[in-house]
Amino acid sequence: MPKISEEAKAERRERILAGARRCFADHGYEGATVARLEAATGLSRGAIFNWFGSKEDLFLELATRDNNRINAIWLEQGLEAAVRAILEEDREWLGVYLGVAHRLRTDAEFRRRWDERQPKEQQQAMIARMKDEQSSGTLRADLEPKEIGNFLGVVFDGLAVQLAAGYDPPVDVVLGLLRDALAPVTGRTRSRTPS
Amino acid sequence: MPKISEEAKAERRERILAGARRCFADHGYEGATVARLEAATGLSRGAIFNWFGSKEDLFLELATRDNNRINAIWLEQGLEAAVRAILEEDREWLGVYLGVAHRLRTDAEFRRRWDERQPKEQQQAMIARMKDEQSSGTLRADLEPKEIGNFLGVVFDGLAVQLAAGYDPPVDVVLGLLRDALAPVTGRTRSRTPS
Numbered sequence: 295m296p297k298i299s300e301e302a303k304a305e306r307r308e309r310i311l312a313g314a315r316r317c318f319a320d321h322g323y324e325g326a327t328v329a330r331l332e333a334a335t336g337l338s339r340g341a342i343f344n345w346f347g348s349k350e351d352l353f354l355e356l357a358t359r360d361n362n363r364i365n366a367i368w369l370e371q372g373l374e375a376a377v378r379a380i381l382e383e384d385r386e387w388l389g390v391y392l393g394v395a396h397r398l399r400t401d402a403e404f405r406r407r408w409d410e411r412q413p414k415e416q417q418q419a420m421i422a423r424m425k426d427e428q429s430s431g432t433l434r435a436d437l438e439p440k441e442i443g444n445f446l447g448v449v450f451d452g453l454a455v456q457l458a459a460g461y462d463p464p465v466d467v468v469l470g471l472l473r474d475a476l477a478p479v480t481g482r483t484r485s486r487t488p489s
Numbered sequence: 490m491p492k493i494s495e496e497a498k499a500e501r502r503e504r505i506l507a508g509a510r511r512c513f514a515d516h517g518y519e520g521a522t523v524a525r526l527e528a529a530t531g532l533s534r535g536a537i538f539n540w541f542g543s544k545e546d547l548f549l550e551l552a553t554r555d556n557n558r559i560n561a562i563w564l565e566q567g568l569e570a571a572v573r574a575i576l577e578e579d580r581e582w583l584g585v586y587l588g589v590a591h592r593l594r595t596d597a598e599f600r601r602r603w604d605e606r607q608p609k610e611q612q613q614a615m616i617a618r619m620k621d622e623q624s625s626g627t628l629r630a631d632l633e634p635k636e637i638g639n640f641l642g643v644v645f646d647g648l649a650v651q652l653a654a655g656y657d658p659p660v661d662v663v664l665g666l667l668r669d670a671l672a673p674v675t676g677r678t679r680s681r682t683p684s
Contacts, residue, residue, distance in 0.1 A: 324519070389591030392650065396584030399655025441662045448658055452647030455587065460594025463643055467636045475670035 310335050310342055311359075314352040319386030323353060323394050350404065357391055358411040364450070365416050369423060373446070374469055380453050381465060389458040434479050442476065505530050505537055506554075509547040514581030518548060518589050545599065552586055553606040559645070560611050564618060568641070569664055575648050576660060584653040629673050637671065 298306075313335030317326045320334075326349065328339050335342055346352045360383065368376035397404045424442060427433035433442070449472065456463040493501075508530030512521045515529075521544060523534050530537055541547045555578065563571035592599045619637060622628035628637070644667065651658040 393588040448647035451650035452643035455646035
């Protein structure tokens with residue numbers, strides 16, 4: 295094999311991912327056959343699977359990247375920017391993502407591979423950011439950062455459903471209500487009854 | 490054809506729907522072939538499609554019923570009961586529902602049929618209930634009931650994703666934060682910047 299520069303390698307990797315994303319979006323996960331992946335990337339199956347071992351690898355790489363990108367925006371620019379970034383996701387792609395979600399429940403190996411791709415450092419940075427906000431009084435401190443993160447995960451997934459289904463989620467209302475839900479607890483009763 | 494009582498008719502209809510739900514849950518929407526629908530219901534294709542014109546009709550009937558059931562629980566027992574009812578939905582079925590969501594965007598006829606099945610009376614009853622709560626001071630009054638309903642729709646869809654994906658959404662946290670988000674606005678800044 296001829297030598298290939300690091301830059302050319304990275305370029306090829308991105309080309310494969312971009313084509314695969316388009317292919318999944320157009321045909322769904324099941325419909326994204328090897329032949330269609332070849333057509334979408336302009337590369338042979340040998341070239342594609344030299345970089346990504348399987349169709350599942352391609353999907354996991356794309357899904358993980360999206361998650362990490364949204365999380366990075368949250369860390370760097372805050373919640374509103376993260377919500378607005380979700381709204382700009384490709385609706386076809388979100389539909390594929392949702393159509394595959396059930397595999398996280400039904401396919402233990404898929405779930406394991408998904409979990410191991412969630413970057414620990416990013417998760418820790420998000421927890422640390424929320425703790426800072428709790429200390430400085432801009433985020434309610436009566437809930438664990440992890441609990442708040444889980445709640446936001448529910449809302450983010452809900453936005454993905456509405457986008458995939460062609461609705462325009464009421465982003466200003468969602469952001470306003472999130473702000474109120476997460477505001478420091480002063481002069482109101484705690485939201486949780488002690489367990 | 491022999492005469493069949495109304496009761497027997499209703500019983501057969503329910504039998505078909507229960508079998509179809511199981512069939513969709515087990516094999517996905519695409520995988521629910523006519524042969525599998527026959528096996529799941531114990532009835533011939535003739536009998537099935539005599540009651541429901543197509544597989545799409547079966548799906549729409551099941552999806553609409555679920556939505557209406559959750560809404561009815563909300564109307565009769567309140568938000569917490571509705572959220573808890575979502576948590577008891579069949580996770581396999583939720584996965585199918587999410588996998589089909591993109592058709593609402595991509596298939597105009599499917600969307601039209603979906604929309605026409607949303608019962609106007611129930612929607613109006615939900616708006617009226619929220620208006621009552623706003624008047625009596627138990628629900629924030631600075632947002633339209635429709636806006637609040639749209640926000641709750643996002644959260645409900647998000648819960649469906651997490652359930653389908655095998656996670657256990659933090660229901661007490663979600664309920665607590667929803668309560669705070671929707672509490673009457675007293676002594677806090679309005680959540681929406683004037684547009």
